Amino acid sequence: MAETTAEALDVQQLLLGGKPDAQRYRLLRKAQGRSGQQRRQLERLVIELMENPTVEGKELPADQAALVVGVGLWALGRIEEALASLAAASSPEADYFVGLCHYESGRYSRAAEAFERAQRGKAATKHVAAIGHARAIAIGGRPDQALTAARALAKSHPDDPAVHELMGISYDLLCRYEDAIAAYEKAIELAPGDPTASFRLGYVHALRGDPDAALEHYQAAAGSGAEYENALINLGVLYEDRRDYDKAIECYRRVLRVDPNHPRGRMFLKDAHASLDMVFDEDRERELERRTKLLGVPVSDFEFSVRVRNCLVRMDIHTLGDLARMTEEELLGSRNFGDTSLQEIKEVLGARGLHLGEAREEAAAALQPAAEEAAAGAPVAAEPDEAAYGIPIGELELSLRSRKCMERLGIETIGQLIEHTTEELLASRNFGRTSLAEVNEKLVKFGLSLREPEEPEEAEDEEGEEQSPDGLPETADDAE
Numbered sequence: 001m002a003e004t005t006a007e008a009l010d011v012q013q014l015l016l017g018g019k020p021d022a023q024r025y026r027l028l029r030k031a032q033g034r035s036g037q038q039r040r041q042l043e044r045l046v047i048e049l050m051e052n053p054t055v056e057g058k059e060l061p062a063d064q065a066a067l068v069v070g071v072g073l074w075a076l077g078r079i080e081e082a083l084a085s086l087a088a089a090s091s092p093e094a095d096y097f098v099g100l101c102h103y104e105s106g107r108y109s110r111a112a113e114a115f116e117r118a119q120r121g122k123a124a125t126k127h128v129a130a131i132g133h134a135r136a137i138a139i140g141g142r143p144d145q146a147l148t149a150a151r152a153l154a155k156s157h158p159d160d161p162a163v164h165e166l167m168g169i170s171y172d173l174l175c176r177y178e179d180a181i182a183a184y185e186k187a188i189e190l191a192p193g194d195p196t197a198s199f200r201l202g203y204v205h206a207l208r209g210d211p212d213a214a215l216e217h218y219q220a221a222a223g224s225g226a227e228y229e230n231a232l233i234n235l236g237v238l239y240e241d242r243r244d245y246d247k248a249i250e251c252y253r254r255v256l257r258v259d260p261n262h263p264r265g266r267m268f269l270k271d272a273h274a275s276l277d278m279v280f281d282e283d284r285e286r287e288l289e290r291r292t293k294l295l296g297v298p299v300s301d302f303e304f305s306v307r308v309r310n311c312l313v314r315m316d317i318h319t320l321g322d323l324a325r326m327t328e329e330e331l332l333g334s335r336n337f338g339d340t341s342l343q344e345i346k347e348v349l350g351a352r353g354l355h356l357g358e359a360r361e362e363a364a365a366a367l368q369p370a371a372e373e374a375a376a377g378a379p380v381a382a383e384p385d386e387a388a389y390g391i392p393i394g395e396l397e398l399s400l401r402s403r404k405c406m407e408r409l410g411i412e413t414i415g416q417l418i419e420h421t422t423e424e425l426l427a428s429r430n431f432g433r434t435s436l437a438e439v440n441e442k443l444v445k446f447g448l449s450l451r452e453p454e455e456p457e458e459a460e461d462e463e464g465e466e467q468s469p470d471g472l473p474e475t476a477d478d479a480e
Contacts, residue, residue, distance in 0.1 A: 011042040015068055016055050020093045022125045028075035033257055046072035067094050077259035079105055092121025096129050108140030131162050143173035161187035165197045180204055195221040199231040229255050233264055248272045274399050295321030295427055302348055311337045325423055327357045388446040389415030396442045405431040421453045
């Protein structure tokens with residue numbers, strides 16, 4: 001049956017329009033993804049068959065009823081429910097879809113076993129099951145064996161694009177990229193617009209650092225009339241890299257029309273909407289980058305007086321960022337530090353657009369929304385949940401901007417996140433008050449918070465004598 005059959009047949013004809021046929025059933029996912037109406041029709045049909053397995057007044061045999069319900073659930077993306085139903089069926093077609101379910105769930109060894117059982121069926125099912133088996137062992141870590149199987153299949157089915165695509169995947173995994181590209185191009189030659197081969201070709205170009213070529217092939221896969229989820233996800237990511245968020249959003253929406261519970265589709269759609277709402281200002285981007293570099297400048301680069309340098313060493317202040325976190329009161333509270341020294345520091349900071357207490361003011365402003373929510377009765381965890389330390393950052397479902405900050409800082413778990421201070425996060429590029437408020441909101445649910453900065457320790461030198469950084473007593477000229 002031609003791939004275009006999905007355009008002419010509705011989901012009921014595909015599911016119940018003849019004897020069990022794995023190739024016809026495979027068109028269900030494409031057909032139900034073409035419109036919300038088609039999907040709702042399939043959902044209603046599956047529910048009706050679960051409650052009353054009859055077709056035109058005739059009751060379906062239990063084995064066939066389990067098969068068609070399982071296939072329908074697979075097409076809807078409800079994989080575990082599909083497996084439960086297919087377990088009650090006993091046929092090569094059922095084994096084939098069990099294999100597909102395991103393959104899509106990343107259980108490649110179990111998929112290979114199911115595809116191997118499915119090869120006992122009629123010729124058409126045996127052929128697609130053999131391809132499925134080879135794909136499963138390729139992705140599962142044995143691409144050399146898969147390539148051998150693909151070459152054997154190519155002898156018996158030289159004009160099957162799926163066989164050449166299988167060869168491409170095997171070459172891919174063996175890092176033979178030129179051979180992989182040739183195999184994918186052969187598949188596309190045999191079936192122009194073939195979404196799977198176009199997707200794989202785009203993927204190879206992306207791996208080789210050619211985003212323009214990758215975009216072209218992902219567009220071909222997405223525009224083939226088939227809702228190819230992986231192609232749409234990768235195409236959406238490339239659009240986001242180009243800041244074309246409207247096109248990215250449309251890609252993710254198409255994925256969710258096929259599978260409303262697709263986890264990456266839902267997460268990426270949320271991120272794309274958030275990015276679309278953000279006003280990107282290149283001048284501000286450059287200013288943030290300049291400011292981050294400025295805050296990292298060592299204080300030793302400036303010609304401070306000995307008295308000021310002693311104070312900075314004593315208070316463990318090493319960069320302009322450290323200095324901008326301090327308040328006037330904290331500096332004046334340091335021994336032998338007076339108004340003259342304070343004015344000296346203010347002049348250095350002011351000449352660079354900074355002032356004392358600046359970082360704390362930003363942190364306080366970022367925390368204000370959370371404080372207002374707490375005052376209004378927002379739930380706050382009573383006790384810290386130490387079991388949350390090992391939770392991956394990905395499970396917090398942070399916005400794209402916040403996640404990129406976590407990646408830059410090498411933060412992978414909540415435990416690693418709370419080892420950072422507010423100031424450390426704010427010093428990260430593109431991480432501002434909104435992102436900080438988001439992170440604090442997530443942490444408070446576990447009764448956790450970011451680390452407080454350490455208070456500077458004041459240590460007096462022996463006999464109370466003020467020492468310069470080189471260990472020599474200060475001269476009379478340094479006194480205030």
